Amino acid sequence: MKISSPVYSQITPFMGELNWDFSPCDELLELQVAWIHLLKTQYAKEISEIRQGFTAIGITWKEFDFQQKFISQFKSLSPKRQELSNRIWEIPVCYEAPYGSDLGNLALAKHMRVNELIELHSQPLYRIHFFGFLPGFMYLNGLPEILHMPRKAVPDRSVFPGSVAIGGAQTGIYPMESPGGWHVVGRTPLTLFDPHHDPPVWASIGDRIQFVPISSDEMTELLENPIPPTHR
Amino acid sequence: MNSSKGILTILKSGPGITIQDRGRKLWTRFGVPTSGPLDKISFEWVNHILRNEPNSAVLEIGQPGLKLEFSAPCEISLAGANAHVHLNQEPVDTLKKIPIPAHGILEIGHLDQGSRLYMGIRGGFQTPVVMDSRSFYKQITTTDFLYRGDQVPYISTTPSSEPGFSNPKWNPAWFQIEKLEFYPGPDFHRLTSENLEHILEKEFTVSPVSSRMGIHLLESVPNEIPELPTNPVYPGTVQLTSGGKLIVLGPDAQVTGGYPRIMQLTEFSQSVLAQKKTGQKVQFIKKEL
Numbered sequence: 001m002k003i004s005s006p007v008y009s010q011i012t013p014f015m016g017e018l019n020w021d022f023s024p025c026d027e028l029l030e031l032q033v034a035w036i037h038l039l040k041t042q043y044a045k046e047i048s049e050i051r052q053g054f055t056a057i058g059i060t061w062k063e064f065d066f067q068q069k070f071i072s073q074f075k076s077l078s079p080k081r082q083e084l085s086n087r088i089w090e091i092p093v094c095y096e097a098p099y100g101s102d103l104g105n106l107a108l109a110k111h112m113r114v115n116e117l118i119e120l121h122s123q124p125l126y127r128i129h130f131f132g133f134l135p136g137f138m139y140l141n142g143l144p145e146i147l148h149m150p151r152k153a154v155p156d157r158s159v160f161p162g163s164v165a166i167g168g169a170q171t172g173i174y175p176m177e178s179p180g181g182w183h184v185v186g187r188t189p190l191t192l193f194d195p196h197h198d199p200p201v202w203a204s205i206g207d208r209i210q211f212v213p214i215s216s217d218e219m220t221e222l223l224e225n226p227i228p229p230t231h232r
Numbered sequence: 233m234n235s236s237k238g239i240l241t242i243l244k245s246g247p248g249i250t251i252q253d254r255g256r257k258l259w260t261r262f263g264v265p266t267s268g269p270l271d272k273i274s275f276e277w278v279n280h281i282l283r284n285e286p287n288s289a290v291l292e293i294g295q296p297g298l299k300l301e302f303s304a305p306c307e308i309s310l311a312g313a314n315a316h317v318h319l320n321q322e323p324v325d326t327l328k329k330i331p332i333p334a335h336g337i338l339e340i341g342h343l344d345q346g347s348r349l350y351m352g353i354r355g356g357f358q359t360p361v362v363m364d365s366r367s368f369y370k371q372i373t374t375t376d377f378l379y380r381g382d383q384v385p386y387i388s389t390t391p392s393s394e395p396g397f398s399n400p401k402w403n404p405a406w407f408q409i410e411k412l413e414f415y416p417g418p419d420f421h422r423l424t425s426e427n428l429e430h431i432l433e434k435e436f437t438v439s440p441v442s443s444r445m446g447i448h449l450l451e452s453v454p455n456e457i458p459e460l461p462t463n464p465v466y467p468g469t470v471q472l473t474s475g476g477k478l479i480v481l482g483p484d485a486q487v488t489g490g491y492p493r494i495m496q497l498t499e500f501s502q503s504v505l506a507q508k509k510t511g512q513k514v515q516f517i518k519k520e521l
Contacts, residue, residue: 012415053463053488131263132488176371195372
Protein backbone atom coordinates (compact mmCIF):
# COMPACT_ATOMS: atom_id res chain seq x y z
CA MET A 1 0.00 0.00 0.00
CA LYS A 2 1.30 3.43 -0.86
CA ILE A 3 1.49 6.00 1.88
CA SER A 4 -0.27 9.18 0.87
CA SER A 5 1.14 12.66 1.52
CA PRO A 6 0.95 14.00 5.05
CA VAL A 7 -1.57 16.57 6.14
CA TYR A 8 -0.31 19.69 7.87
CA SER A 9 -2.50 21.07 10.61
CA GLN A 10 -1.87 24.28 12.44
CA ILE A 11 -2.51 23.86 16.18
CA THR A 12 -1.56 27.22 17.68
CA PRO A 13 -0.08 30.38 16.12
CA PHE A 14 3.37 28.82 16.67
CA MET A 15 2.75 25.08 16.54
CA GLY A 16 1.64 22.63 13.92
CA GLU A 17 1.89 19.00 12.96
CA LEU A 18 2.53 16.89 9.90
CA ASN A 19 0.28 13.89 10.22
CA TRP A 20 -0.03 10.62 8.32
CA ASP A 21 -3.12 8.46 8.36
CA PHE A 22 -1.16 5.21 8.31
CA SER A 23 0.01 2.57 10.75
CA PRO A 24 3.61 2.83 12.01
CA CYS A 25 6.02 0.94 9.71
CA ASP A 26 9.50 1.25 8.18
CA GLU A 27 8.20 3.03 5.07
CA LEU A 28 6.43 5.67 7.14
CA LEU A 29 9.53 6.12 9.30
CA GLU A 30 11.60 6.64 6.13
CA LEU A 31 9.21 9.39 5.09
CA GLN A 32 9.30 11.00 8.51
CA VAL A 33 13.10 10.95 8.56
CA ALA A 34 13.12 12.53 5.09
CA TRP A 35 10.72 15.27 6.20
CA ILE A 36 12.73 15.98 9.34
CA HIS A 37 15.89 16.25 7.23
CA LEU A 38 14.14 18.68 4.89
CA LEU A 39 12.81 20.78 7.77
CA LYS A 40 16.22 20.89 9.44
CA THR A 41 17.96 22.00 6.26
CA GLN A 42 15.43 24.26 4.51
CA TYR A 43 13.71 25.74 7.59
CA ALA A 44 16.55 25.63 10.15
CA LYS A 45 16.28 29.33 10.96
CA GLU A 46 12.50 29.32 11.26
CA ILE A 47 12.01 26.30 13.52
CA SER A 48 12.63 26.19 17.25
CA GLU A 49 11.78 22.53 17.83
CA ILE A 50 10.87 19.33 16.01
CA ARG A 51 9.24 16.43 17.82
CA GLN A 52 8.53 13.02 16.35
CA GLY A 53 5.84 10.45 17.08
CA PHE A 54 4.72 7.26 15.34
CA THR A 55 2.53 8.99 12.74
CA ALA A 56 3.25 12.69 13.20
CA ILE A 57 5.99 15.31 13.29
CA GLY A 58 5.33 18.22 15.62
CA ILE A 59 6.90 21.54 14.65
CA THR A 60 7.28 24.65 16.81
CA TRP A 61 7.93 27.81 14.80
CA LYS A 62 9.87 30.82 16.02
CA GLU A 63 7.41 33.27 14.47
CA PHE A 64 3.81 33.22 13.37
CA ASP A 65 4.76 34.21 9.81
CA PHE A 66 7.17 31.28 9.46
CA GLN A 67 4.36 28.81 9.94
CA GLN A 68 2.19 30.65 7.41
CA LYS A 69 5.03 30.58 4.89
CA PHE A 70 5.48 26.84 5.43
CA ILE A 71 1.75 26.23 4.99
CA SER A 72 1.84 28.01 1.64
CA GLN A 73 4.93 26.06 0.50
CA PHE A 74 4.46 22.64 1.97
CA LYS A 75 2.41 21.09 -0.86
CA SER A 76 5.25 21.73 -3.29
CA LEU A 77 7.96 20.24 -1.06
CA SER A 78 9.34 16.84 -1.94
CA PRO A 79 11.59 15.37 0.73
CA LYS A 80 14.22 12.91 -0.42
CA ARG A 81 13.79 9.45 1.01
CA GLN A 82 16.80 7.56 2.25
CA GLU A 83 17.08 4.00 3.39
CA LEU A 84 16.98 3.46 7.12
CA SER A 85 20.11 2.49 9.02
CA ASN A 86 21.52 -1.05 8.85
CA ARG A 87 22.87 -0.93 12.37
CA ILE A 88 21.63 -3.62 14.74
CA TRP A 89 22.29 -3.16 18.47
CA GLU A 90 22.61 -6.29 20.58
CA ILE A 91 21.00 -5.71 23.95
CA PRO A 92 21.81 -8.31 26.62
CA VAL A 93 18.67 -9.13 28.62
CA CYS A 94 18.37 -11.36 31.64
CA TYR A 95 14.89 -12.88 31.54
CA GLU A 96 15.54 -14.90 34.72
CA ALA A 97 14.05 -14.27 38.15
CA PRO A 98 14.12 -11.77 39.79
CA TYR A 99 14.67 -9.55 36.73
CA GLY A 100 11.68 -10.68 34.70
CA SER A 101 9.18 -10.13 37.49
CA ASP A 102 6.07 -10.42 35.29
CA LEU A 103 7.41 -13.04 32.88
CA GLY A 104 5.69 -16.00 34.55
CA ASN A 105 2.25 -14.45 34.74
CA LEU A 106 2.50 -13.07 31.24
CA ALA A 107 3.40 -16.53 29.90
CA LEU A 108 0.47 -18.05 31.79
CA ALA A 109 -1.90 -15.41 30.43
CA LYS A 110 -0.68 -16.32 26.94
CA HIS A 111 -0.88 -20.09 27.63
CA MET A 112 2.84 -20.37 26.86
CA ARG A 113 5.94 -21.79 28.42
CA VAL A 114 8.33 -19.08 29.67
CA ASN A 115 11.06 -20.18 27.25
CA GLU A 116 8.62 -19.88 24.40
CA LEU A 117 7.86 -16.32 25.43
CA ILE A 118 11.56 -15.47 25.79
CA GLU A 119 12.23 -16.88 22.32
CA LEU A 120 9.33 -14.95 20.77
CA HIS A 121 10.49 -11.74 22.42
CA SER A 122 14.20 -12.06 21.62
CA GLN A 123 13.91 -13.27 18.02
CA PRO A 124 12.60 -10.21 16.14
CA LEU A 125 14.54 -7.12 15.17
CA TYR A 126 12.84 -4.05 16.59
CA ARG A 127 13.04 -0.70 14.82
CA ILE A 128 13.70 2.47 16.84
CA HIS A 129 11.12 5.04 15.73
CA PHE A 130 11.71 7.87 18.22
CA PHE A 131 12.48 8.69 21.85
CA GLY A 132 9.73 9.63 24.31
CA PHE A 133 7.94 8.69 27.55
CA LEU A 134 11.14 9.04 29.60
CA PRO A 135 14.57 10.46 28.75
CA GLY A 136 16.24 7.87 26.52
CA PHE A 137 13.16 5.66 26.14
CA MET A 138 13.11 4.12 22.65
CA TYR A 139 9.78 3.60 20.95
CA LEU A 140 10.20 0.27 19.19
CA ASN A 141 8.11 -1.23 16.43
CA GLY A 142 7.96 -4.95 15.76
CA LEU A 143 6.53 -6.75 18.79
CA PRO A 144 4.90 -9.99 17.50
CA GLU A 145 1.14 -9.73 17.78
CA ILE A 146 0.98 -12.86 19.90
CA LEU A 147 2.85 -10.96 22.66
CA HIS A 148 0.55 -7.92 22.70
CA MET A 149 -0.82 -7.46 26.19
CA PRO A 150 -2.97 -4.69 27.70
CA ARG A 151 -1.16 -2.52 30.25
CA LYS A 152 -1.67 -3.27 33.92
CA ALA A 153 -4.87 -1.79 35.34
CA VAL A 154 -2.89 -0.57 38.36
CA PRO A 155 0.62 0.59 37.41
CA ASP A 156 3.59 -0.47 39.55
CA ARG A 157 4.86 2.34 41.76
CA SER A 158 8.43 1.72 40.76
CA VAL A 159 10.08 -0.11 37.89
CA PHE A 160 13.87 -0.69 37.93
CA PRO A 161 16.08 1.07 35.39
CA GLY A 162 16.89 -1.26 32.51
CA SER A 163 13.63 -3.17 32.84
CA VAL A 164 12.50 -4.68 29.54
CA ALA A 165 8.72 -4.69 29.38
CA ILE A 166 5.65 -5.27 27.23
CA GLY A 167 2.70 -2.87 27.17
CA GLY A 168 -0.09 -2.98 24.62
CA ALA A 169 1.42 -3.55 21.17
CA GLN A 170 4.84 -2.37 22.27
CA THR A 171 7.99 -3.45 23.98
CA GLY A 172 10.58 -1.14 25.48
CA ILE A 173 13.30 -0.59 28.06
CA TYR A 174 12.83 1.72 31.06
CA PRO A 175 15.97 3.89 31.00
CA MET A 176 15.44 5.05 34.58
CA GLU A 177 13.47 4.24 37.66
CA SER A 178 9.84 5.18 37.05
CA PRO A 179 6.29 4.17 37.84
CA GLY A 180 5.08 1.93 35.03
CA GLY A 181 2.14 -0.07 33.78
CA TRP A 182 4.00 -2.45 31.50
CA HIS A 183 4.71 -6.13 32.15
CA VAL A 184 8.38 -6.56 33.03
CA VAL A 185 9.88 -9.59 31.27
CA GLY A 186 13.59 -8.99 31.90
CA ARG A 187 16.32 -6.47 32.54
CA THR A 188 19.34 -5.20 30.64
CA PRO A 189 22.55 -4.19 32.45
CA LEU A 190 23.18 -1.45 29.87
CA THR A 191 22.91 2.26 30.66
CA LEU A 192 20.40 3.83 28.31
CA PHE A 193 20.66 7.50 29.11
CA ASP A 194 23.56 9.69 30.25
CA PRO A 195 22.65 13.37 30.78
CA HIS A 196 26.36 14.32 30.82
CA HIS A 197 27.05 12.90 27.38
CA ASP A 198 26.10 14.46 24.04
CA PRO A 199 24.18 12.72 22.60
CA PRO A 200 22.80 11.25 25.83
CA VAL A 201 21.82 7.98 24.07
CA TRP A 202 23.90 5.56 22.00
CA ALA A 203 21.32 4.50 19.43
CA SER A 204 19.80 6.57 16.64
CA ILE A 205 16.36 6.72 15.10
CA GLY A 206 16.10 4.05 12.39
CA ASP A 207 18.58 1.66 14.04
CA ARG A 208 17.31 -1.77 15.04
CA ILE A 209 17.79 -3.64 18.26
CA GLN A 210 17.83 -7.29 19.19
CA PHE A 211 17.42 -8.65 22.69
CA VAL A 212 20.04 -11.29 23.50
CA PRO A 213 19.13 -13.54 26.46
CA ILE A 214 21.84 -13.81 29.13
CA SER A 215 22.07 -15.82 32.36
CA SER A 216 21.83 -14.27 35.82
CA ASP A 217 25.58 -14.96 36.29
CA GLU A 218 26.36 -12.97 33.15
CA MET A 219 23.95 -10.28 34.37
CA THR A 220 25.75 -10.01 37.72
CA GLU A 221 29.08 -9.78 35.92
CA LEU A 222 27.81 -7.06 33.55
CA LEU A 223 26.21 -5.07 36.37
CA GLU A 224 29.54 -5.10 38.22
CA ASN A 225 31.68 -4.43 35.14
CA PRO A 226 29.47 -2.53 32.71
CA ILE A 227 30.39 -2.60 29.03
CA PRO A 228 29.13 -0.30 26.31
CA PRO A 229 26.50 -1.71 23.94
CA THR A 230 27.71 -3.36 20.75
CA HIS A 231 26.21 -3.41 17.27
CA ARG A 232 26.68 -5.32 14.08
CA MET B 233 28.55 44.27 40.14
CA ASN B 234 30.23 42.94 43.25
CA SER B 235 30.30 39.19 42.73
CA SER B 236 31.07 37.39 45.95
CA LYS B 237 29.29 34.14 46.56
CA GLY B 238 26.12 33.75 48.51
CA ILE B 239 24.45 30.62 49.83
CA LEU B 240 20.76 30.16 50.36
CA THR B 241 20.07 27.54 53.03
CA ILE B 242 16.70 25.84 53.33
CA LEU B 243 15.90 25.90 57.06
CA LYS B 244 12.37 24.53 56.72
CA SER B 245 10.50 23.37 53.64
CA GLY B 246 7.36 21.71 52.43
CA PRO B 247 7.52 19.35 49.43
CA GLY B 248 7.56 20.57 45.87
CA ILE B 249 10.26 23.26 45.78
CA THR B 250 12.38 23.31 42.66
CA ILE B 251 14.81 25.50 40.75
CA GLN B 252 13.52 26.52 37.32
CA ASP B 253 14.86 28.42 34.35
CA ARG B 254 13.35 28.29 30.86
CA GLY B 255 14.15 24.59 30.51
CA ARG B 256 15.56 22.18 27.92
CA LYS B 257 13.87 22.69 24.56
CA LEU B 258 16.80 21.35 22.56
CA TRP B 259 16.78 17.87 24.08
CA THR B 260 13.19 16.75 23.59
CA ARG B 261 14.22 14.57 20.65
CA PHE B 262 15.89 12.28 23.20
CA GLY B 263 12.73 12.08 25.28
CA VAL B 264 13.84 14.78 27.71
CA PRO B 265 10.95 16.89 29.05
CA THR B 266 11.22 20.65 28.53
CA SER B 267 10.79 21.42 32.26
CA GLY B 268 10.73 25.13 33.13
CA PRO B 269 8.18 26.98 35.25
CA LEU B 270 4.55 25.89 35.53
CA ASP B 271 3.53 29.56 35.52
CA LYS B 272 5.62 31.38 32.93
CA ILE B 273 3.86 34.69 33.54
CA SER B 274 5.09 34.91 37.14
CA PHE B 275 8.49 33.41 36.29
CA GLU B 276 9.16 36.09 33.69
CA TRP B 277 7.89 38.83 35.96
CA VAL B 278 10.28 38.10 38.84
CA ASN B 279 13.22 38.17 36.44
CA HIS B 280 11.86 41.25 34.69
CA ILE B 281 11.62 43.40 37.81
CA LEU B 282 15.13 42.38 38.86
CA ARG B 283 16.36 43.18 35.33
CA ASN B 284 17.79 39.68 35.09
CA GLU B 285 18.57 37.73 31.95
CA PRO B 286 15.23 36.09 30.96
CA ASN B 287 16.69 32.59 31.48
CA SER B 288 17.80 33.28 35.07
CA ALA B 289 16.99 30.47 37.50
CA VAL B 290 14.33 31.09 40.15
CA LEU B 291 12.73 29.11 42.98
CA GLU B 292 9.33 27.59 42.22
CA ILE B 293 7.51 27.08 45.51
CA GLY B 294 4.46 24.83 45.45
CA GLN B 295 3.85 24.54 49.19
CA PRO B 296 3.60 27.01 52.07
CA GLY B 297 5.80 26.76 55.14
CA LEU B 298 9.25 27.71 53.91
CA LYS B 299 12.09 29.26 55.89
CA LEU B 300 15.26 30.38 54.15
CA GLU B 301 18.53 31.94 55.19
CA PHE B 302 20.63 34.08 52.85
CA SER B 303 24.35 34.13 53.75
CA ALA B 304 25.16 37.35 51.92
CA PRO B 305 23.31 40.46 50.72
CA CYS B 306 21.13 40.17 47.63
CA GLU B 307 17.90 41.36 46.14
CA ILE B 308 14.91 39.13 45.50
CA SER B 309 11.45 39.47 44.02
CA LEU B 310 8.28 37.42 44.34
CA ALA B 311 5.31 36.74 42.06
CA GLY B 312 2.57 34.19 41.61
CA ALA B 313 0.63 33.04 44.66
CA ASN B 314 -0.09 35.75 47.20
CA ALA B 315 1.87 34.79 50.27
CA HIS B 316 2.49 36.02 53.79
CA VAL B 317 6.19 36.78 53.80
CA HIS B 318 8.41 37.93 56.66
CA LEU B 319 12.02 39.07 56.53
CA ASN B 320 13.75 38.84 59.91
CA GLN B 321 10.26 38.61 61.40
CA GLU B 322 9.04 41.83 59.80
CA PRO B 323 6.25 41.59 57.20
CA VAL B 324 7.35 42.55 53.67
CA ASP B 325 5.49 44.00 50.70
CA THR B 326 5.69 41.15 48.21
CA LEU B 327 4.89 43.38 45.23
CA LYS B 328 8.21 45.19 45.58
CA LYS B 329 11.79 44.08 45.18
CA ILE B 330 13.07 42.93 48.54
CA PRO B 331 16.62 43.81 49.62
CA ILE B 332 18.06 41.07 51.81
CA PRO B 333 20.86 41.76 54.30
CA ALA B 334 23.57 39.23 55.19
CA HIS B 335 22.09 36.38 57.26
CA GLY B 336 18.60 37.55 56.40
CA ILE B 337 15.91 35.00 57.26
CA LEU B 338 12.91 34.89 55.00
CA GLU B 339 9.76 33.06 56.01
CA ILE B 340 7.00 32.22 53.58
CA GLY B 341 3.73 31.33 55.25
CA HIS B 342 0.29 30.61 53.91
CA LEU B 343 -0.38 30.94 50.17
CA ASP B 344 -3.65 32.90 50.15
CA GLN B 345 -4.53 32.97 46.51
CA GLY B 346 -2.77 30.98 43.86
CA SER B 347 -0.75 27.86 44.41
CA ARG B 348 2.74 28.57 43.09
CA LEU B 349 5.09 31.26 44.28
CA TYR B 350 8.17 32.30 42.30
CA MET B 351 11.22 33.80 43.91
CA GLY B 352 13.76 35.46 41.66
CA ILE B 353 17.15 36.68 42.81
CA ARG B 354 19.32 39.27 41.14
CA GLY B 355 21.73 37.34 38.90
CA GLY B 356 19.75 34.10 39.19
CA PHE B 357 20.38 31.02 41.32
CA GLN B 358 23.60 29.22 40.39
CA THR B 359 22.82 25.49 40.64
CA PRO B 360 24.63 23.32 38.06
CA VAL B 361 23.62 23.46 34.40
CA VAL B 362 22.82 20.02 32.96
CA MET B 363 21.69 19.74 29.33
CA ASP B 364 21.62 23.54 28.96
CA SER B 365 19.37 24.14 31.94
CA ARG B 366 19.33 24.43 35.71
CA SER B 367 15.70 23.23 35.91
CA PHE B 368 15.38 20.32 38.31
CA TYR B 369 14.34 17.02 36.80
CA LYS B 370 14.87 13.66 38.45
CA GLN B 371 17.83 11.77 36.99
CA ILE B 372 19.01 14.70 34.91
CA THR B 373 19.92 17.08 37.72
CA THR B 374 21.34 15.52 40.88
CA THR B 375 18.32 16.62 42.92
CA ASP B 376 14.63 16.64 42.06
CA PHE B 377 13.40 18.85 44.93
CA LEU B 378 14.94 21.08 47.58
CA TYR B 379 14.78 19.74 51.11
CA ARG B 380 15.67 21.00 54.57
CA GLY B 381 19.39 21.60 54.87
CA ASP B 382 19.95 21.98 51.10
CA GLN B 383 22.08 24.87 49.95
CA VAL B 384 21.63 26.88 46.77
CA PRO B 385 24.44 29.12 45.53
CA TYR B 386 23.83 32.63 44.23
CA ILE B 387 25.86 35.73 43.44
CA SER B 388 25.76 38.22 46.25
CA THR B 389 24.83 41.72 45.11
CA THR B 390 24.42 44.97 46.97
CA PRO B 391 20.82 46.08 46.55
CA SER B 392 20.70 49.38 44.73
CA SER B 393 18.61 52.11 46.31
CA GLU B 394 17.66 53.44 42.85
CA PRO B 395 16.31 56.81 43.96
CA GLY B 396 13.18 57.90 42.15
CA PHE B 397 12.78 54.49 40.56
CA SER B 398 9.31 53.26 41.34
CA ASN B 399 8.39 49.61 41.44
CA PRO B 400 6.74 48.36 38.27
CA LYS B 401 2.98 47.94 38.46
CA TRP B 402 1.46 44.48 38.50
CA ASN B 403 -2.00 43.18 39.22
CA PRO B 404 -1.50 40.22 41.56
CA ALA B 405 -5.05 39.00 40.88
CA TRP B 406 -4.42 38.29 37.17
CA PHE B 407 -5.06 34.55 37.57
CA GLN B 408 -8.44 34.96 39.29
CA ILE B 409 -10.35 33.84 36.21
CA GLU B 410 -12.05 30.54 35.51
CA LYS B 411 -11.99 30.47 31.74
CA LEU B 412 -9.13 28.65 30.06
CA GLU B 413 -8.61 29.34 26.38
CA PHE B 414 -7.62 26.53 24.08
CA TYR B 415 -6.84 25.85 20.45
CA PRO B 416 -8.26 22.60 19.07
CA GLY B 417 -5.66 19.86 19.44
CA PRO B 418 -4.69 17.38 16.71
CA ASP B 419 -7.37 14.90 17.84
CA PHE B 420 -10.09 17.48 18.58
CA HIS B 421 -12.02 16.44 15.46
CA ARG B 422 -12.38 12.91 16.84
CA LEU B 423 -14.68 14.10 19.64
CA THR B 424 -18.37 13.46 19.12
CA SER B 425 -20.44 16.65 19.11
CA GLU B 426 -22.04 15.49 22.37
CA ASN B 427 -18.70 15.09 24.10
CA LEU B 428 -17.47 18.40 22.73
CA GLU B 429 -20.57 20.10 24.11
CA HIS B 430 -19.90 18.43 27.44
CA ILE B 431 -16.35 19.83 27.53
CA LEU B 432 -17.44 23.33 26.53
CA GLU B 433 -20.40 23.59 28.88
CA LYS B 434 -19.37 21.81 32.06
CA GLU B 435 -17.13 23.08 34.84
CA PHE B 436 -14.07 21.02 35.75
CA THR B 437 -12.44 20.73 39.16
CA VAL B 438 -8.69 20.66 39.78
CA SER B 439 -7.84 17.26 41.28
CA PRO B 440 -5.37 16.72 44.12
CA VAL B 441 -3.55 14.31 41.78
CA SER B 442 -1.66 17.14 40.13
CA SER B 443 2.05 17.72 39.75
CA ARG B 444 4.57 19.35 37.46
CA MET B 445 3.89 16.49 35.03
CA GLY B 446 0.25 17.28 34.66
CA ILE B 447 -2.83 18.82 36.25
CA HIS B 448 -5.67 16.34 36.45
CA LEU B 449 -9.33 17.34 36.38
CA LEU B 450 -11.91 15.39 38.36
CA GLU B 451 -14.98 15.21 36.13
CA SER B 452 -15.25 12.50 33.48
CA VAL B 453 -15.94 12.97 29.80
CA PRO B 454 -17.13 9.91 27.90
CA ASN B 455 -14.25 8.83 25.66
CA GLU B 456 -15.25 7.03 22.50
CA ILE B 457 -12.01 7.64 20.64
CA PRO B 458 -10.13 4.46 19.73
CA GLU B 459 -6.53 3.89 20.88
CA LEU B 460 -4.12 6.07 18.87
CA PRO B 461 -0.44 5.79 17.99
CA THR B 462 1.92 7.66 20.33
CA ASN B 463 2.58 11.16 18.99
CA PRO B 464 4.02 14.51 20.18
CA VAL B 465 2.53 16.24 23.21
CA TYR B 466 3.52 19.53 24.84
CA PRO B 467 3.06 21.43 28.07
CA GLY B 468 -0.54 22.65 27.80
CA THR B 469 -1.74 19.68 25.75
CA VAL B 470 -5.02 18.38 27.16
CA GLN B 471 -5.25 14.61 26.91
CA LEU B 472 -8.45 12.62 27.26
CA THR B 473 -7.49 9.37 28.97
CA SER B 474 -9.06 6.01 28.19
CA GLY B 475 -10.81 6.32 31.57
CA GLY B 476 -12.41 9.58 30.40
CA LYS B 477 -10.34 12.01 32.47
CA LEU B 478 -8.79 15.24 31.26
CA ILE B 479 -5.10 15.79 32.00
CA VAL B 480 -3.47 19.10 31.20
CA LEU B 481 0.20 18.30 30.68
CA GLY B 482 2.77 20.30 32.58
CA PRO B 483 6.41 21.19 31.86
CA ASP B 484 7.76 17.88 33.23
CA ALA B 485 5.37 15.76 31.14
CA GLN B 486 6.64 13.21 28.66
CA VAL B 487 7.27 14.56 25.15
CA THR B 488 5.02 12.05 23.39
CA GLY B 489 1.77 10.43 24.44
CA GLY B 490 -0.82 7.94 23.27
CA TYR B 491 -4.04 9.48 24.59
CA PRO B 492 -6.08 11.70 22.26
CA ARG B 493 -4.73 15.24 22.28
CA ILE B 494 -7.96 17.14 22.21
CA MET B 495 -6.92 20.66 23.22
CA GLN B 496 -3.87 22.88 23.47
CA LEU B 497 -4.15 25.58 26.13
CA THR B 498 -2.74 29.02 25.38
CA GLU B 499 0.41 29.86 27.36
CA PHE B 500 -1.52 32.39 29.41
CA SER B 501 -4.17 29.82 30.32
CA GLN B 502 -1.46 27.31 31.28
CA SER B 503 -0.19 29.87 33.80
CA VAL B 504 -3.72 30.59 35.07
CA LEU B 505 -4.32 26.88 35.60
CA ALA B 506 -0.95 26.47 37.35
CA GLN B 507 -2.18 28.93 39.98
CA LYS B 508 -5.44 27.04 40.69
CA LYS B 509 -5.71 25.21 43.95
CA THR B 510 -7.12 21.71 44.38
CA GLY B 511 -10.91 21.95 44.25
CA GLN B 512 -11.07 25.15 42.21
CA LYS B 513 -13.21 25.18 39.06
CA VAL B 514 -12.21 25.92 35.49
CA GLN B 515 -14.04 26.11 32.17
CA PHE B 516 -12.76 25.74 28.64
CA ILE B 517 -13.38 28.20 25.85
CA LYS B 518 -12.30 27.65 22.29
CA LYS B 519 -10.02 30.16 20.68
CA GLU B 520 -9.93 30.53 16.90
CA LEU B 521 -6.59 30.66 15.14
